[in-house]
Amino acid sequence: MKRLAYLLLSYAALTAAAGCSKDDATPTGPKEYQVEYKVISNAPASDYLSYTNESGGNTTLNNTPLPASYRFKRTMKRGDNLTILASIDGGTAASEITCAILLDGKEVKKETGRGVDAQAVPVYVIEQ
Template identity: 65%
Template sequence: MKRMPQLASLLLSCATLTTASCSKENAAPSGPKEYQLEDRVTSTTAPESDYLSYDNESGGTTALNHVPLPATYHFKYPRKPGDQLSLLASLDGGEAAAEITASILLDGRAVKKETSRSANAPAVPVYVIGQ
């Protein structure tokens, strides 16, 4: 019986530590974090994208014309919650059955993917970090 207060105190201490560590794990980081960003563009109907633009590693936008498909761009990217990532890929004219898929991956995990099927086929996935 003399050990009951000590045991209760020990259990209370363990519960407090567990709760504190859980709340820290679930809290979203407020500052920038370096992500491994990967943009992928594919098409089952066209050999190239007539226009492609993506957010690059310096925070600017890279725009390219006549890009052979499939195309993949990857780099490290420091961003914080609430920051937006976007990718735009299109096909020029073509058939009504034209198809293009654009995907954004963060740290190897697909976070946004869009497939478009039309004569001009623009695919524009946009992802907000922490979404």
């Protein structure tokens, strides 16, 4: 009986190991992404807008008409991040600004700020 149990357990372990493949492994190398930032608001402009650009640096803009969208390709690896900050200065209590980060057409992070000095600051870290 012990021998039968041992054989069954061995078979189960081999079957489970065979079911695992390298395709299931998490990639660790860099990958090229289509990055898009979208900014919308009920205000006509953002007084300050800053985002992580295609080189990994920051692009900063002032008095940007809204809505706005920025697209580029960037090669990134696990741990790299994307950030966008947009704000409204001197709005009203009903002012609202929303920023979204999209990777390869899929929204991965979104944040909305409300109020007189509304700001939105979504941050996304690549976790392949």
